[in-house]
Structures are given as structure tokens and as C-alpha cells.
Amino acid sequence: MKYPWVQSERVGCSRRAFLLGATGFAAAMSPIGSAAGAGIYDAPAALATMPGLKDHASAKGILFGTAIAPTKNNLSLSDPAYGSALVTECNVFVAENAMKWGSLEATRGALTFGGADAVATFAERSGAKLRGHTLLWHQNVPGWVEPALGSGGAEAVIRKHIAEVVGRYKGRVHSWDVVNEGVGDAPVARADGLRTTPFLNALGPTYFDIAFDAAHQADPDAVLTYNDYNLEHGAPYNATKRNNVLRLLEGLRKRNVPVQALGVQAHLHTGEMFVERDYARFLNDIAQLGLKIFVTELDVDDRGAPMDVSARDAQCADLVRAFLDVTLAQKACTAVLTWGIADKISWLNLPPQPLRSDGATHRPTVLDDDLKRKPMWQAIARSLLAAAAR
Ligand code: G3I
Numbered sequence: 001m002k003y004p005w006v007q008s009e010r011v012g013c014s015r016r017a018f019l020l021g022a023t024g025f026a027a028a029m030s031p032i033g034s035a036a037g038a039g040i041y042d043a044p045a046a047l048a049t050m051p052g053l054k055d056h057a058s059a060k061g062i063l064f065g066t067a068i069a070p071t072k073n074n075l076s077l078s079d080p081a082y083g084s085a086l087v088t089e090c091n092v093f094v095a096e097n098a099m100k101w102g103s104l105e106a107t108r109g110a111l112t113f114g115g116a117d118a119v120a121t122f123a124e125r126s127g128a129k130l131r132g133h134t135l136l137w138h139q140n141v142p143g144w145v146e147p148a149l150g151s152g153g154a155e156a157v158i159r160k161h162i163a164e165v166v167g168r169y170k171g172r173v174h175s176w177d178v179v180n181e182g183v184g185d186a187p188v189a190r191a192d193g194l195r196t197t198p199f200l201n202a203l204g205p206t207y208f209d210i211a212f213d214a215a216h217q218a219d220p221d222a223v224l225t226y227n228d229y230n231l232e233h234g235a236p237y238n239a240t241k242r243n244n245v246l247r248l249l250e251g252l253r254k255r256n257v258p259v260q261a262l263g264v265q266a267h268l269h270t271g272e273m274f275v276e277r278d279y280a281r282f283l284n285d286i287a288q289l290g291l292k293i294f295v296t297e298l299d300v301d302d303r304g305a306p307m308d309v310s311a312r313d314a315q316c317a318d319l320v321r322a323f324l325d326v327t328l329a330q331k332a333c334t335a336v337l338t339w340g341i342a343d344k345i346s347w348l349n350l351p352p353q354p355l356r357s358d359g360a361t362h363r364p365t366v367l368d369d370d371l372k373r374k375p376m377w378q379a380i381a382r383s384l385l386a387a388a389a390r
Pocket of ligand 1: 100351
């Protein structure tokens with residue numbers, strides 16, 4: 001056990017990999033800094049000159065990226081410092097909110113692609129890939145949808161929505177989150193573990209099949225993904241959720257539904273136990289189904305960590321390091337994305353999310369309020385390089 005909240009049966013950080021450096025990149029650009037071990041991180045100035053996380057990810061042969069919005073908390077994609085940070089760190093972007101149904105079609109039939117187009121254009125101009133998020137989710141659904149689903153035309157409504165959105169970006173999207181959070185949280189009411197949503201109410205579990213089929217027809221080249229949270233930690237409710245997600249995906253694969261990846265959201269919590277063995281076994285089960293794995297929304301809710309910024313940053317970074325070491329050991333994992341790159345635009349620091357009880361703002365991401373690299377940045381860099389060297 002490395003930390004009270006990390007149960008480990010293996011050495012999470014390959015010290016040998018750091019020392020040897022498997023690639024020229026690793027040897028020349030290693031962000032090891034003053035210490036190779038977890039818990040000790042360099043000051044922002046020492047991290048500033050290192051290559052971006054996308055370069056560390058490339059050394060491992062995977063993608064690194066983040067969620068973006070055209071403008072959020074007064075930070076716009078056209079802000080030079082923010083834009084530069086995004087392009088330096090990332091080679092894949094995902095729309096945080098702009099591609100959700102509620103953002104695209106608040107009024108039935110009146111499609112508004114302005115925000116979604118801005119995100120897609122930013123990704124393309126940066127030479128980065130684009131993830132689409134999300135086609136069916138029980139949140140951010142326009143008010144007109146539920147009555148429309150209930151009036152007997154549910155399949156047609158869903159197919160039209162997916163054909164319009166996926167069709168618009170056909171050939172430009174690396175992967176789509178087709179269904180988001182379709183499995184319930186404990187205590188789960190249904191025996192199959194599925195979340196009761198307007199889509200389930202209208203069509204039963206077959207709504208998954210319809211959604212993935214519609215997305216595949218609209219863009220056969222996009223990697224179609226099922227995306228969910230609470231899969232990472234050691235608590236019993238996470239174990240239940242892992243089990244139910246696995247059962248869902250096994251069923252979809254058996255029915256030849258074109259699901260090709262699992263998105264592990266990875267909204268981590270410093271207050272919760274991380275049990276490496278349980279999480280690693282789950283990833284292995286997913287890989288055995290022939291699915292890719294993407295880390296889609298990585299960040300840390302630090303309400304369980306002390307107010308002191310150095311101690312808090314180190315705890316968040318250590319947790320991310322432990323989590324990524326296990327994830328990146330699984331070859332099926334081919335992309336890691338954070339849910340925002342900078343603390344001041346993290347959803348955890350914006351209403352309606354509660355602040356910490358001590359009034360401090362959360363420090364959930366890799367860049368601070370001045371867009372300087374934090375210990376979490378270094379933890380990710382180290383984990384990517386260690387994985388590249390294995
Ligand atoms: O844009 C308005 C702004 O004009 C207004 O002043 C402000 C007042 O609160 O609200 C702003 O809209 C908010 C929007 O985020 C942009 O910040 C919405 O109220 C708020 O509901 C919305 O929350 C988003 C949430 O999904 C619901 O769609 C978060 O940004 C977004 O980070 C979050 O993302 C989800 C993923 O899609 C799925 N996984 C979990 C993740 C976190 O909840």
C-alpha cells in the first residue's frame with residue numbers, strides 16, 4: 001500500500017522505466033525533474049520548458065487531450081495564452097457541452113451548430129482529433145424530447161437526432177460518446193442495472209442498439225463509445241457499477257451492436273479508496289470483449305484533501321498517477337482526456353457544483369489559474385513516459 005487510499009499489489013510507477021528511458025524522447029525529455037517517486041513534484045518554473053502532454057502520450061502511442069467550450073467562465077478559445085496551452089498539451093479535443101442535444105436543438109427542428117462547429121474547427125485548425133460528446137444522455141435533453149418519445153415515435157426521433165448530428169461531422173470525428181451514463185447508480189432499481197431514462201422508458205434496453213446502429217450508419221469510421229462514471233474507485237457502489245456496465249457491454253457485443261469502446265470518465269475523488277486490482281481486472285474484462293478504452297473526463301474532486309495547496313496538489317497528483325499507471329498498463333487504452341485543462345474552467349469550480357467546505361476552490365486539473373503546470377501535469381507526464389518505457 002503506497003497511500004492509505006491506494007491499495008496496490010504491484011509497483012505502480014516503473015522506477016526502472018524512468019531510469020532506463022525506453023525511447024530517445026524519454027531519455028531526452030523526461031519530466032522526472034528532481035525526483036522520480038510519487039509525492040514529490042517540481043515547481044511550475046521547472047515544468048514550463050518541458051514538452052506537452054501530447055508528446056508524452058505520443059511516446060506511448062496514444063492520444064492526450066481535453067474538453068473545451070467556445071467560451072467558459074470568460075475564457076475563450078481565442079484567448080492567446082489559453083489557446084496556446086491547449087495546442088501545446090493536446091492532440092484530441094472533446095466538446096464539453098456544445099454537442100449535447102440541449103445545446104443543439106433546444107427548439108424542435110431548429111438546429112444550432114454554432115458552438116459545436118467552433119469546437120470542431122478549433123480541433124481541426126490545431127491538427128488535433130475530435131471526440132463527439134454525447135448523443136443520448138438523460139441530462140441536457142431539450143424539454144420537447146420526452147413528450148415526443150412518449151407519443152409512439154421514439155425510435156424515429158432518436159434516429160433523426162443521431163443522423164443529423166453524426167452526419168454533420170461525418171469523417172471528422174475520432175469517436176462518439178453514443179450513450180452516456182446509461183447504467184444506474186446503486187441502489188439500482190432494475191435487475192439489469194440500467195438507468196431509468198426517457199429513452200429506456202420509451203423503448204426499453206433496445207434504445208442502446210438503435211442508438212449505436214444509427215451512429216454507425218451515419219459515420220462508419222467513428223469509434224462508437226459507451227461512456228460512464230463511478231467505475232474507478234474501490235467502494236462497493238463502484239464495484240456494482242463496473243459489473244453492470246460489463247453486463248451491458250457483453251450483451252451489446254453478443255447482439256453485434258457496433259459498440260467499439262468504453263469511455264471511463266475518471267472523475268476521481270481524493271476522499272475515496274482506489275483499489276488497483278479491482279479496477280485493473282475490470283479493464284481486462286473490457287479489453288477481452290474486444291473494446292478499446294478511453295479515459296474521457298479525467299479530473300479530481302479534492303474535497304477529501306487538505307486546504308494547503310501543496311499538500312492538496314500532491315494528493316491529487318498521486319491519485320492520478322496511481323490511476324493512470326493501472327490504466328496505461330492496459331494496452332486497449334488509446335486515449336486520455338481531462339475534463340478541462342485549467343482549474344478556473346473546471347465544472348467542479350462552477351455552479352451548481354458545491355465548493356469545498358473550507359471555501360477554497362477546487363484544484364481538479366493540470367493547469368492553475370495562471371495556466372501554469374501543476375503537480376498533476378507532472379504525474380500524467382511521468383505515467384505516460386513510464387508506460388512508454390514498459
Ligand atoms: O452557459 C450558462 C451561463 O450562461 C450561466 O450564467 C450559468 C449559470 O449557472 O450556466 C451556464 O450553463 C451551464 C453550463 O454547464 C456551462 O457552464 C449549465 O448551467 C450547467 O448545467 C452545465 O453543466 C455541464 C454539465 O455537464 C451538464 O450538461 C458542465 O459544464 C459539464 O462539465 C458537465 O459535463 C458532464 C459530462 O457531460 C458527462 N459526465 C459528467 C460531466 C460532469 O457533470
